[in-house]
Amino acid sequence: MGKLYDMLKKDVRYQEALKACINCGTCSAICPAASFYCYDPLEIMEIVQSQNETQLEELLKSDKIWYCGECLSCSTRCPRGNTPGLLIMALRKLSQDTGLFVESEKGRQQLALKRAIGDNIVRTGYCIYIDTMKPERHPESGPVYEWIYNNRDEVMKRMGANYKGDGPGPMRNIPQETLDEIKKIFDLSGGTELFENIEKYSEQKAKEMGLQFDETTDCEYFNEIFTKTTKKHTL
Amino acid sequence: MIIEGKQRIWADYQKEIADDHYFYVRSCIRQNFFPASEVTFWKIIRDYVHKDIFENEHHSSCSGIGYHSDVVPFTTTQAVVARQFALMTENGYKNLTSSCITSFGVYSEVLETWKNFPEELERTRDILYKATKREFEVPENVAHTSDLIFKYRNQINDMAKYRLVNVKTGEPLNGVEHIGCHYAKMFPSKGVGGAEHPYVLAGMIESWGGRVVDYPERRACCGFGFRQYFVQANRGYSVACTKRKFESMEPYKPDFILTNCPGCPYFLDRWQYVIAEMEGKTYGENGYGIPVLTYEELAGLVLGIDPWDLGLQMHQVSVEPLLDKMGISYDPVKKYLGVDNKNIGQPTCPSVLKV
Ligand code: SF4
Ligand code: SF4
Ligand code: SF4
Numbered sequence: 001m002g003k004l005y006d007m008l009k010k011d012v013r014y015q016e017a018l019k020a021c022i023n024c025g026t027c028s029a030i031c032p033a034a035s036f037y038c039y040d041p042l043e044i045m046e047i048v049q050s051q052n053e054t055q056l057e058e059l060l061k062s063d064k065i066w067y068c069g070e071c072l073s074c075s076t077r078c079p080r081g082n083t084p085g086l087l088i089m090a091l092r093k094l095s096q097d098t099g100l101f102v103e104s105e106k107g108r109q110q111l112a113l114k115r116a117i118g119d120n121i122v123r124t125g126y127c128i129y130i131d132t133m134k135p136e137r138h139p140e141s142g143p144v145y146e147w148i149y150n151n152r153d154e155v156m157k158r159m160g161a162n163y164k165g166d167g168p169g170p171m172r173n174i175p176q177e178t179l180d181e182i183k184k185i186f187d188l189s190g191g192t193e194l195f196e197n198i199e200k201y202s203e204q205k206a207k208e209m210g211l212q213f214d215e216t217t218d219c220e221y222f223n224e225i226f227t228k229t230t231k232k233h234t235l
Numbered sequence: 236m237i238i239e240g241k242q243r244i245w246a247d248y249q250k251e252i253a254d255d256h257y258f259y260v261r262s263c264i265r266q267n268f269f270p271a272s273e274v275t276f277w278k279i280i281r282d283y284v285h286k287d288i289f290e291n292e293h294h295s296s297c298s299g300i301g302y303h304s305d306v307v308p309f310t311t312t313q314a315v316v317a318r319q320f321a322l323m324t325e326n327g328y329k330n331l332t333s334s335c336i337t338s339f340g341v342y343s344e345v346l347e348t349w350k351n352f353p354e355e356l357e358r359t360r361d362i363l364y365k366a367t368k369r370e371f372e373v374p375e376n377v378a379h380t381s382d383l384i385f386k387y388r389n390q391i392n393d394m395a396k397y398r399l400v401n402v403k404t405g406e407p408l409n410g411v412e413h414i415g416c417h418y419a420k421m422f423p424s425k426g427v428g429g430a431e432h433p434y435v436l437a438g439m440i441e442s443w444g445g446r447v448v449d450y451p452e453r454r455a456c457c458g459f460g461f462r463q464y465f466v467q468a469n470r471g472y473s474v475a476c477t478k479r480k481f482e483s484m485e486p487y488k489p490d491f492i493l494t495n496c497p498g499c500p501y502f503l504d505r506w507q508y509v510i511a512e513m514e515g516k517t518y519g520e521n522g523y524g525i526p527v528l529t530y531e532e533l534a535g536l537v538l539g540i541d542p543w544d545l546g547l548q549m550h551q552v553s554v555e556p557l558l559d560k561m562g563i564s565y566d567p568v569k570k571y572l573g574v575d576n577k578n579i580g581q582p583t584c585p586s587v588l589k590v
């Protein structure tokens with residue numbers, strides 16, 4: 001066993017997720033990601049169970065750990081009470097802690113998720129917030145969403161929401177002192193550190209790839225990771 | 236004897252849902268996409284079934300979408316959740332009700348972890364205290380908001396103005412339901428009916444006069460997949476999973492789809508638009524889609540609340556075919572008006588999907 005394994009074992013989710021796997025393949029049969037991507041949860045279980053440090057490192061650098069949709073359907077069906085999806089979550093954390101996530105196309109997308117969702121939580125207190133969900137980034141949301149977004153003050157009022165208001169109610173502003181508490185929680189629990197790691201390793205990678213990088217969601221690197229697929233990932 | 240045995244077996248699928256006094260925690264997804272569903276939920280719990288429910292303005296997102304997008308560490312999520320518990324405790328509540336399936340799954344996961352790893356609980360208490368000077372008790376009961384509507388479904392039926400029955404034929408309407416993965420797949424005992432026999436939505440449909448269709452892909456994921464939807468390059472995964480569900484339910488000619496998670500109705504609604512535009516395929520009758528409803532919207536319709544007060548104009552798939560079948564009267568002119576009938580324009584029409 002080596003350093004990466006030692007780190008992985010500290011994650012409670014690893015301990016919850018993997019008891020002896022009997023390689024029965026039930027998880028792979030039920031897995032929605034396995035029917036779309038070149039992905040097999042059983043393979044992940046096998047590699048991790050083998051405790052081979054080199055193979056683990058390869059896994060952390062690969063696209064394989066980024067295909068899972070975290071639906072946790074595998075949890076219900078495993079005869080041994082394992083949860084491949086939960087193990088994936090522990091592997092993704094380790095891949096980001098060690099910077100290995102930038103070595104794969106799907107892994108690099110973490111920067112987009114950090115900037116879109118992570119930053120929202122600390123800035124607004126919500127993961128998802130209408131103001132930051134622009135229709136041009138979400139053409140699938142249809143013309144009705146464009147209408148909602150462009151008229152959000154009026155539509156939210158019509159729905160009885162408290163959009164940008166004080167006090168309780170849907171869409172209210174979360175008070176600054178609450179946001180300060182959330183920020184402190186992130187600082188003390190490793191949340192801020194993970195954000196900083198994602199930014200740091202992504203910036204290094206952008207340099208290596210020769211792509212322009214800044215803190216916006218419009219720089220070359222962001223657009224590359226958010227929209228492009230350069231290799232075949234699907235079946 | 237046999238009945239006793241059966242009762243024992245089914246006891247595993249029951250879930251205890253607190254009777255009153257709920258501390259409410261919000262879903263970011265629902266408030267953005269289905270704000271009127273949240274408003275309706277409050278109306279039903281307070282004004283129709285007369286229960287005490289309370290919101291503290293200092294509560295926040297549970298961080299669940301960030302957690303499942305792997306940009307928020309588990310330790311952080313535990314502390315964010317603990318902060319919600321602290322607000323609950325400070326306000327004298329013991330029962331928590333959460334309005335998002337992802338969030339409900341996160342609360343369940345955190346509580347299970349604390350049972351199995353007491354050191355995680357201790358560490359969380361420590362972080363929360365250092366960050367906020369707050370302390371907390373764990374809730375005695377955690378219910379998803381749909382559990383409450385399920386619990387009061389028969390009371391709602393007693394007050395019903397409309398039922399899930401085709402007014403022209405007198406036949407029950409066909410409903411397909413989608414439970415949402417994180418409701419019970421990870422912790423089956425936390426959901427009504429467990430993972431095998433999901434009953435939380437089916438119970439509502441039956442109580443309100445409809446017929447539940449058991450389609451093959453009933454338990455399959457809607458394909459949200461967090462990073463699979465949020466990152467544009469991955470969205471093919473999302474639409475492919477949802478399409479598989481549509482294909483599976485189509486032969487049963489559902490009159491509506493009922494959903495549990497505030498994310499799922501969004502995807503099941505919007506992907507019908509996308510599939511229509513991409514492939515010219517529609518799943519409802521005469522070029523329409525299959526109306527997708529949240530359980531609050533369906534309860535609201537049954538109770539006779541105006542469809543435009545329920546926010547049904549925020550859907551891409553028209554709900555009018557369902558309203559017509561149920562015999563609900565509505566004013567089409569008012570659909571897209573703002574407060575005090577203010578004209579705020581209308582969405583443009585999709586090129587394929589009929590609306
Ligand atoms: S279902 Fe469980 S035991 Fe079977 S291969 Fe998957 S993880 Fe291993
Ligand atoms: S959690 Fe991941 S591995 Fe498990 S079934 Fe879902 S997509 Fe597959
Ligand atoms: S899981 Fe639900 S409540 Fe929690 S952050 Fe997400 S949408 Fe919001």
Ligand code: SF4
Nearest residue numbers: 415416457459496498
């Ligand atoms: S069905 Fe979809 S949105 Fe709902 S819980 Fe599963 S992945 Fe989430």
